[in-house]
Amino acid sequence: MNSYKELQDIAKKIRQLIILMLLRAGSGHPAGSLGLADLFAYLYFKYLDISPKDPKNPNRDLLFLSNGHTCPVLYASLALKGFFSPKTLTDLRKLDSPLEGHPVFGLLPGVENTSGPLGQGLSQAIGSALVHPKKVVCILSDGELQEGQTWEALMFAGNHKLSNLTIIIDRNNIQISNFTENIQPLEPLKSKLESFNLVTYEIDGNDFPQIEEVLKKREIIDKTVVIIANTIAGKGVSFMEGNFEWHGKPLDKEDAKEALAELKT
Amino acid sequence: MKSLKRSTRDAFGKAILALGKKYSNVYVLTADLRDSLRVSDFADALPNQFIECGVAEQNMVGISAGLALRGKVPFATSFGVFSPGRTWDQLRVSVCLSNLNVNIIGGHGGLSNYKDGASHQALEDIAITRVLPNLKVVVPCDYNQTIKTVLSAYTDKSPWYIRLSATKTSDITLETQKFEIGKAQLLREGTSLTIASYGPLLENILNVAKKFGNKVEVLNFHTLKPLDEESLLQSVLKTRRILVIEEHQIIGGLGSAVASALGQKFTKKFKLKILGVPDTFSHSARSLEALYQKFGFDEDSLYHSIKSFLEK
Numbered sequence: 001m002n003s004y005k006e007l008q009d010i011a012k013k014i015r016q017l018i019i020l021m022l023l024r025a026g027s028g029h030p031a032g033s034l035g036l037a038d039l040f041a042y043l044y045f046k047y048l049d050i051s052p053k054d055p056k057n058p059n060r061d062l063l064f065l066s067n068g069h070t071c072p073v074l075y076a077s078l079a080l081k082g083f084f085s086p087k088t089l090t091d092l093r094k095l096d097s098p099l100e101g102h103p104v105f106g107l108l109p110g111v112e113n114t115s116g117p118l119g120q121g122l123s124q125a126i127g128s129a130l131v132h133p134k135k136v137v138c139i140l141s142d143g144e145l146q147e148g149q150t151w152e153a154l155m156f157a158g159n160h161k162l163s164n165l166t167i168i169i170d171r172n173n174i175q176i177s178n179f180t181e182n183i184q185p186l187e188p189l190k191s192k193l194e195s196f197n198l199v200t201y202e203i204d205g206n207d208f209p210q211i212e213e214v215l216k217k218r219e220i221i222d223k224t225v226v227i228i229a230n231t232i233a234g235k236g237v238s239f240m241e242g243n244f245e246w247h248g249k250p251l252d253k254e255d256a257k258e259a260l261a262e263l264k265t
Numbered sequence: 266m267k268s269l270k271r272s273t274r275d276a277f278g279k280a281i282l283a284l285g286k287k288y289s290n291v292y293v294l295t296a297d298l299r300d301s302l303r304v305s306d307f308a309d310a311l312p313n314q315f316i317e318c319g320v321a322e323q324n325m326v327g328i329s330a331g332l333a334l335r336g337k338v339p340f341a342t343s344f345g346v347f348s349p350g351r352t353w354d355q356l357r358v359s360v361c362l363s364n365l366n367v368n369i370i371g372g373h374g375g376l377s378n379y380k381d382g383a384s385h386q387a388l389e390d391i392a393i394t395r396v397l398p399n400l401k402v403v404v405p406c407d408y409n410q411t412i413k414t415v416l417s418a419y420t421d422k423s424p425w426y427i428r429l430s431a432t433k434t435s436d437i438t439l440e441t442q443k444f445e446i447g448k449a450q451l452l453r454e455g456t457s458l459t460i461a462s463y464g465p466l467l468e469n470i471l472n473v474a475k476k477f478g479n480k481v482e483v484l485n486f487h488t489l490k491p492l493d494e495e496s497l498l499q500s501v502l503k504t505r506r507i508l509v510i511e512e513h514q515i516i517g518g519l520g521s522a523v524a525s526a527l528g529q530k531f532t533k534k535f536k537l538k539i540l541g542v543p544d545t546f547s548h549s550a551r552s553l554e555a556l557y558q559k560f561g562f563d564e565d566s567l568y569h570s571i572k573s574f575l576e577k
Contacts, residue, residue, distance in 0.1 A: 105334070106363060106364065112334070113330075113334065113363070114358055114359060114362045115358070116358060117354055117358050119323075120327055120354075120358055120359050122327070123324045123327020123330070123331065123355070123359070124327050124330045124331040124334065124359055125331060126327070126328050126331055127328035127330060127331020127332040127333075127335075127339075128331040128332070128334050128335050130332065131335050131337055148323070149324055149327065149355070152321035152324035153324045155319070156318065156328070
């Protein structure tokens with residue numbers, strides 16, 4: 001099920017929804033959300049064993065989002081998957097809506113953890129992976145690798161060899177003020193991670209065949225695996241692509257119109 | 266009541282081992298302080314329910330949240346100065362905002378680590394935890410009360426901060442004494458002055474209170490949050506004088522909670538005094554008694570504080 005073509009269509013739909021949500025909310029984080037759309041399409045529509053009909057099934061796979069500011073991509077994916085109505089997406093950041101500006105556990109079906117302040121998601125994912133019978137995927141941003149807690153957690157993960165835990169780092173090279181390498185360089189990232197005893201792969205995170213291949217490889221590895229997913233911040237909207245200024249900049253009507261026009265083609 | 270001198274951390278070690286043997290979803294985590302928090306026996310007896318996190322308290326609290334998300338009941342142990350001291354953000358976001366059944370165990374509360382000095386004495390932990398929504402804040406005063414606290418923390422589904430102490434006291438409460446979370450405990454009835462306190466300091470307070478006959482009432486606010494405002498108002502209605510005594514900064518502790526409650530809800534005249542650590546760091550000392558004398562918590566100082574307040 002779900003050929004690459006179908007996944008591309010889903011990713012495009014996710015991107016359109018992200019634009020609409022952020023336009024309506026009047027604030028939020030477009031670049032990271034758009035860049036992650038392909039990964040989320042693959043994870044939610046081909047990889048994770050989850051069902052919106054039974055969102056609390058104890059034997060479901062789990063996705064932890066650590067970089068909570070990219071929650072528009074999570075909300076859009078969950079809605080398209082059927083966890084709640086896509087109509088509610090435009091309530092993002094509205095008072096008393098369950099679509100908080102950063103995700104809060106317990107408000108929406110399918111949201112597995114609370115996040116926002118960076119660096120906290122991986123520890124939570126590890127705590128669950130230690131006792132969970134199924135797969136646990138944790139999405140991290142590259143910027144939050146500057147947080148000390150992330151490295152406490154990576155050290156723990158390397159030590160405990162959690163075969164059910166896959167860490168995906170969204171390597172889009174941007175953070176709020178500038179490029180990561182201009183703020184606090186992360187490179188050489190792969191060798192840093194490997195030195196923490198983590199099996200590390202690097203892929204193009206906007207390429208479905210590469211996503212599929214690395215996740216298949218991951219299945220036979222009996223340790224925690226880290227995937228550095230090189231993505232393009234703002235992917236799909238040319239004037240946002242690779243531009244750190246769109247990390248947390250709201251869209252106005254003209255921006256949204258232009259973005260949606262590009263996403264239709 | 267004369268008995269063996271024991272600490273609340275000793276009781277914690279015993280209680281958590283029994284709880285872990287009874288319920289397989291009880292987990293203990295530590296950040297390289299298993300002996301200090303008395304969980305070495307737990308680690309030996311129940312290795313599959315024990316997680317050593319190394320000196321990484323923030324990760325420990327996050328892992329605890331992840332365990333609680335899967336229905337486990339974690340007790341994350343460290344010194345209070347480290348957790349909740351340096352884990353406040355993890356406690357706020359990963360635990361309290363998700364409203365998870367995570368229990369933060371902060372050892373060496375108050376001045377009980379008199380030896381290691383200012384950096385290791387938890388005198389601000391109540392202030393920083395009291396403000397967090399969903400969190401219960403509990404400080405058991407003695408061995409018996411700690412045993413009951415641990416069981417209640419397991420049963421109650423909300424997050425808890427439990428401050429423990431290394432200070433050894435005689436039994437202040439009886440094994441059979443009623444203990445209810447969120448309900449202050451009347452330890453001594455009196456007519457003219459209410460003393461509100463918590464923790465092992467109550468031993469000195471009770472020893473001194475009895476010297477004033479039936480004048481001094483002593484309330485044990487083992488639950489700092491939610492505060493038992495009803496018992497507070499009832500007692501002050503009778504005595505019109507309240508002295509809060511705590512091994513904590515004057516700012517932000519029980520005294521602040523009491524002042525806030527009385528200021529907003531008590532309409533008659535009353536006098537309030539808070540005896541705590543006056544916006545300063547403490548120091549290393551060779552004995553707890555030396556620090557108690559410095560801050561006015563020794564029995565002689567307490568006697569004079571109570572006497573002068575009664576005469577006001």
